[in-house]
Amino acid sequence: MNHLQEKSPPVREIRLKAGVAHLGTPETLERDLRKGCLNQASRSFSQTSGCQFTLSLALLNTFLRAVVILHGPLGCGTCSIANIGAMKSFKRLREPGVEGLIYINTNLSESEVIGGGEGKLASAILYADEEYRPEIILVAIGCVPSLIGDDVDAVAQKLKNVISATIVPIHCAGFKSKVMATAYDDVYHGVLTKLVREKRYPDKVIYDEAQEQRRIIVNNRTVNVLNVTSMSRSDELELQRLINSLDLDVRFVVCYGSSNSLSDTLDSALNVSICGTHDDYFLEHLAEIYKIPFILDTMPIGPRNIARWLFAIADFFGKHKAAERIIEEEEAMLEEAVAPLREGFRGKKAFLAGGELRVIVTAELLSYLGLKILGVKGHHYDKFALPALEQLEESDKLVFEVATQQPFEHVNLAKKLLPDVFVGHSGGNNLTSKLGLPIFPLFSNAAGYMGYAGAFEVARRLTRILSNASFNKNLAKHCKLPFRSSWYEKDPYAYIKSDGLPIEKNNVACTHEPKVLSCQMKPKRAI
Amino acid sequence: MSLRQANSYKEGSFIDRPRHTCALGGALFTLRALSRVIPIIHASPGCGYNVYTAFNAGAGYLGGGYCGGAAWPSSNVVENEIVFGGEDRLKEQILSTLELMDGDLYVVVSGCMVEMIGDDLLTVVASIKDSPAPLLAVPTPSFKGNSYDGYDIILEGLFEGLTRRQTRKEKGLLNILGIVPGQDVFYRGNLSELKRLLEALGFKVNSFFGDGEDISSIRRAARAEATILLSDVAGQKAASFLEDARGVPTLKLPFPIGAQETENFLKGVAKALGLRDSKVQKLLSFENRRYYEYLERAADIYNDIDLQRYTVIVADSNYAPSVSNFVSEELGFVPVLTVVTDPLTEEKQKEVLLRFHSSGDLPRPLVRFGTQTSDSARFLREAWAPVSNHRYSFTLSPGLVIGSVYERELAEDYSLPLVTLSFPATNRVVFQEARAGYLGGLTLASEIFTTLVSGR
Structure with missing residues (x-):
């Protein structure tokens, strides 16, 4: 894969045949994914769901010593308001004293829609540089400038020698893709083209061979772990602890990266993903261009997936035995800690909704804790969910739904499946709460979920959350859901259609001949 | 002139951390x-x-x-x-x-x-x-x-679609416009408080978004005797539509916070609608008595430990003048700088400047208009240049910042406490509380004093 000569990455509907509408079982899902049917399915009723522009901001807002420019009309990216306080604290957990979140909107109005917004963008970049002296200026390009054809790369090129910051254009217009996760590719594209670079070691008069050897030794034992915005600092520390226990050093990239830390990206022996949905674009390019091997497999949540994840790293360095010992010890300690909590989870049924990989690994964790999994709903679906799916017992019996948000579907499903706890991604939870269920947040960037410490943390929080759902129960009694009662009598997939035709009955009636046979179903491991 | 100065006043420039959505x-x-x-x-x-x-x-x-x-x-x-x-x-x-x-x-x-x-x-x-x-x-x-325009566009659309011109108006029915839901963080509490007071004078009120109201209040808007418009910026177009196309006259009044401004507000409404003076006086004396019975509680601590503060205010064009007047005239504070954050034409700026009381010899703040979040720090350096030598410095202390969460850095830089009141206010969960009217003034005073004694 090499798209770096292009202005922006291809959207995931095309690159990965990813789909955002499906309801069935893993079997039907896999079938449709292979045939390429999945990404043609859509809905005749849909709900607002986020876009690649807003999701890009989730990553861009983490960069240190950076200013984010929101190139679009005034509203674009005002969602960052929700992160003003939290992002400052999270940044400071990585680097004390670093600045908070600074973003500038180019405020395109009707006159720019006609005359172009490049001038306003240039003045915003100059202002950012003069006012804040950032190291990086990230320009998130919204729908309007994309449609009117603003040449942001040309503006960046023109200002390159006038200002000190590195300007990174991010092509993430929301209307380009229904698969929100295309945002990750957009951000990585910018990072790869502008911030990751081979270091030039200046010719020294006296060449210090020992120092050079030391550098090589350290690099050969350094692992880049690609962090995600939905993880906390305590998740990072837990993964660091586990990798350190294999006598390896860890660097977290790309979130909370700075100009300096990102330029170190290439000084590593291995790149490790913790979320396949997130990272393939970045990893494949680093492998192709800089020959750095990578592991793109499962997410280290829940004992089975933690072990699988850790073994993959250990095996690369020939440390299988060491990993075995560590995993055995960790699992025993975790088991001892959660054993007394299992009583509280016995017979409890869960439904999970959110990112494709995350819901599956979390389902495995809950199942380890003793809960019964009724079903999962992924934002979208592609091949990256498969490794985790292998770890989930009886996955063929689950209800599988694919929907980016669309809480109207999961509210309907939940009414039919009657879970005892709903594990939800932020966004649809206010509607779900009116079912009177306890809701466990699928992720939080302030709490632990990953590794063994995270598994115990989830068990601990779940115990507390299950112990009292009065808040939501009272809401259910007094606050109505906005759907007509007839909706609950219908099938939850009633509004999914394939190629403009409503779906008849029984899961997805996909009749297409296989079109996309290149779609690989095995996780890729370039070791 | 540097680029940043060139941009900070100009309407329609880029915006450093906008305080509105689209x-x-x-x-x-x-x-x-x-x-x-x-x-x-x-x-x-x-x-x-x-x-x-x-x-x-x-x-x-x-x-x-x-x-x-x-x-x-x-x-x-x-x-x-x-x-x-x-x-x-x-x-x-x-x-x-x-x-x-x-x-x-x-x-x-x-x-x-x-x-x-x-x-x-x-x-x-x-x-x-x-x-x-x-x-x-x-x-x-x-x-x-921006969101003000969105408020106007949608309300005009609703009035156009759901009302017709009524030749006979409903006596005592009033509309309230100019308090933008969400953009005014306390919109519902504010509307409820103003509605409470107007109802106590015998009016019926369409606040559209208040307790117990539904879209029938939109349908009745054209039958109102008048529309009270509480903003120089938002609601103007919707009010004009009601005036021009539905024959409901507009009565523009300042957004009132605290006893003095609310008294003026109620008198203004009563005068315009020909209400008996005695009726107004009766309400005012009840409200003022209650207001001061509460405020009186702070008499001890205010004077025992000196709660008077230099005040920096950063807020929209509704709140900035009202809060400045309130802290100066009612809390006896010393406002140093007030920044009005809405993007305004020069003409509009002049209108907003008139909302700041200027008679008497009370301390008045330096008033500046700035839509860029970075503006406030620069204005404050302009407003407060301490006289100091190598030993003594007349610092901005004790002080207080009233603004949005964007003002955290400003407050931290000067080691001042921050009370949030304007959008965005991500550090508070707001329900029914108000900042307007008598009860809103009391709540604001209580929050300010609470902040000042919170370490005790």
Whole structure:
């Protein structure tokens, strides 16, 4: 894969045949994914769901010593308001004293829609540089400038020698893709083209061979772990602890990266993903261009997936035995800690909704804790969910739904499946709460979920959350859901259609001949 | 002149950390504040979710309410529709929304992309004959303006679609405009408080978004005797529509906080509508007595430990003058700098300047207009240049910042406590509390004093 000569990455509907509408079982899902049917399915009723522009901001807002420019009309990216306080604290957990979140909107109005917004963008970049002296200026390009054809790369090129910051254009217009996760590719594209670079070691008069050897030794034992915005600092520390226990050093990239830390990206022996949905674009390019091997497999949540994840790293360095010992010890300690909590989870049924990989690994964790999994709903679906799916017992019996948000579907499903706890991604939870269920947040960037410490943390929080759902129960009694009662009598997939035709009955009636046979179903491991 | 100065006053420049969302955002949160109204967004997939996220957090966790916010019906048009037109998709979405969602009114609003490709919302809506409840379309593309404009556009659309000119007005019925849901973090408490006071004078009030109201208040708007407009910026167009097309005159008054301004407000309304003076006096004496019985509680601590503060205020054009007047004239504070954050034309700036009381010899703040979040720090260096030598310095202490969460850095730089009141206010969860009127003034005073004694 090499798209770096292009202005922006291809959207995931095309690159990965990813789909955002499906309801069935893993079997039907896999079938449709292979045939390429999945990404043609859509809905005749849909709900607002986020876009690649807003999701890009989730990553861009983490960069240190950076200013984010929101190139679009005034509203674009005002969602960052929700992160003003939290992002400052999270940044400071990585680097004390670093600045908070600074973003500038180019405020395109009707006159720019006609005359172009490049001038306003240039003045915003100059202002950012003069006012804040950032190291990086990230320009998130919204729908309007994309449609009117603003040449942001040309503006960046023109200002390159006038200002000190590195300007990174991010092509993430929301209307380009229904698969929100295309945002990750957009951000990585910018990072790869502008911030990751081979270091030039200046010719020294006296060449210090020992120092050079030391550098090589350290690099050969350094692992880049690609962090995600939905993880906390305590998740990072837990993964660091586990990798350190294999006598390896860890660097977290790309979130909370700075100009300096990102330029170190290439000084590593291995790149490790913790979320396949997130990272393939970045990893494949680093492998192709800089020959750095990578592991793109499962997410280290829940004992089975933690072990699988850790073994993959250990095996690369020939440390299988060491990993075995560590995993055995960790699992025993975790088991001892959660054993007394299992009583509280016995017979409890869960439904999970959110990112494709995350819901599956979390389902495995809950199942380890003793809960019964009724079903999962992924934002979208592609091949990256498969490794985790292998770890989930009886996955063929689950209800599988694919929907980016669309809480109207999961509210309907939940009414039919009657879970005892709903594990939800932020966004649809206010509607779900009116079912009177306890809701466990699928992720939080302030709490632990990953590794063994995270598994115990989830068990601990779940115990507390299950112990009292009065808040939501009272809401259910007094606050109505906005759907007509007839909706609950219908099938939850009633509004999914394939190629403009409503779906008849029984899961997805996909009749297409296989079109996309290149779609690989095995996780890729370039070791 | 440096670039940054060149830009800071100019209307329509880029904005460093905007304090508004777009027209679509303002429209959606105005609809969010109306009971059982279902918006249908014709836009790209992220537009609705984006402004929901901004308003939910920025407006003290207002939440998505009945419709869910993050779950608003939305056509989610992508490249295909942008190339071939999105009207078919919109029609499909409207029909499925009517079938699925239960509301008293359905309003189609639009984002930038569909307006740029020329989708005609009105034609699509006209083609739908059998809606279970009224169905309207109001184009609200983001590039048309900020959330104030969205509030005006959508209200004008609702008044146009749901009211007719009434020759006979309903005696004592008043509309209130100019308090923008969400953009005013305390909008509902403020409306309820003003409504309470006006009702105590015998008026009936359409505040549209207040306790117990629903869309029938919109329907009755054209029957009102007058519209009270409480802003120099928002609500002007909607009020003008009611005046010009529906014959409801506009009565523009300052947004009142505390006993003195609220007294002026009530007298202003009474005078304009020909109310008996004795009726007003009776209410004022009750309210003033209660107000001071509460404020009196702080007499001890205020004077025992000296709670008077230098005050820096950063707020929109409704709050900035009222809070400045309030802290100066009622709390006896010393306002140093007040920054008005709305983007305003020079003409509008002059109007807003008139809202700052200037008679008497009370301390008055330096008033500056700045839409860039970085402006306040620069203005403060201008407002407060301490006289100092190598030993003594006349510092800005003890002090207080009243603003939004954007002012955290400013407050930290000067080691001053921060009371948030303007948008965005992500550090508080707001329910029924007000900042306007008598009760709002008391709550504001209580919060300010609470902040000052919070370490004790």
